[in-house]
Amino acid sequence: MRFLKSSVHADLVNLDLQSPTLTIYHRQATRAIVLNGDNILMLYTARYHDYTLPGGGIDVGEDQIQGLIRELEEETGATNIHDIEPFGMYEEFRPWYKPEHDIVHMESFCYVCKIDAQLGETRLEDYEKxxxxxxxxxxxxxxxxxxxxxxRHSDKKGMSIERETFLLKRIVAELLVAPITQ
Structure with a gap:
């Protein structure tokens, strides 16, 4: 899958990310890009007042596609997920909140896919609710x-909104704006 961007949290800018003394938690996630014209299926989160692509961590034993389908079904109630195509990978390095690791290296594998128009019931986790x-x-x-x-105006924002906004702009540039032909 093609590489889109690497983002490093401001608190880590001066760290040597290759240092053998750093402990890094490696997390892989998937993100779904589901378009219907200029409309896109997103998750709105009231706590952060933001929009994010559906997706999340890949479970042990899952491949990327299995994780994508599971997360999309759980978070949106999507059914008949098909025509799955890779879009790109976005990576980020940020401080980790658990004491056994210094930082987390998150790789988000983004896929374009189609779903049935009607969404079913979600199966959100307690913290998501x-x-x-x-x-x-x-x-x-x-x-x-x-x-x-x-x-610009919230004190609750984290790196995820920056990732999501970057991805949305790339989606517009690459999937919505048709090149001018002569």
Whole structure:
């Protein structure tokens, strides 16, 4: 899968990420890109007032596609997930909140796919429910504008909103804007 971008948390900029003394937790995740014209299937999270692509961590024993399908079904109620195509990988390095590791290296594998129009029941985890997460169809340009506003005005933002906004802009540039032909 092609590499899209690497992002390093501000607290880690001066660290040598290759240092043998650093303990790194490696986490792999998938992200689903589901488009319907200019509308995109997103997760709105009230706690952070942001829009993110559906997806999450790949479980032990799963491959990327299995993780993508499971996460998309759980978080959005999507059915008949098909025509899955790779889009790109976004990596980030950030501080880790558990004492056994210094940092987390997160790789997000993004895939474009199609689903049935009707969404079923979600199976959100407790913390997702508490954070006010819900699947929504939103105009992609509105999602970008919303996330940019949140990044400028919220004290609750983290690296994920920066990742998501970067990905949304790449989706627009590569999947929505048709090249001009002569």
């Amino acid at each position: 508490k954070n006010g997460m819900k699947p929504v169809w939103i105009n992609i340009f509105d999602a970008i504008t919303h996330n940019e506003h949140t990044m």
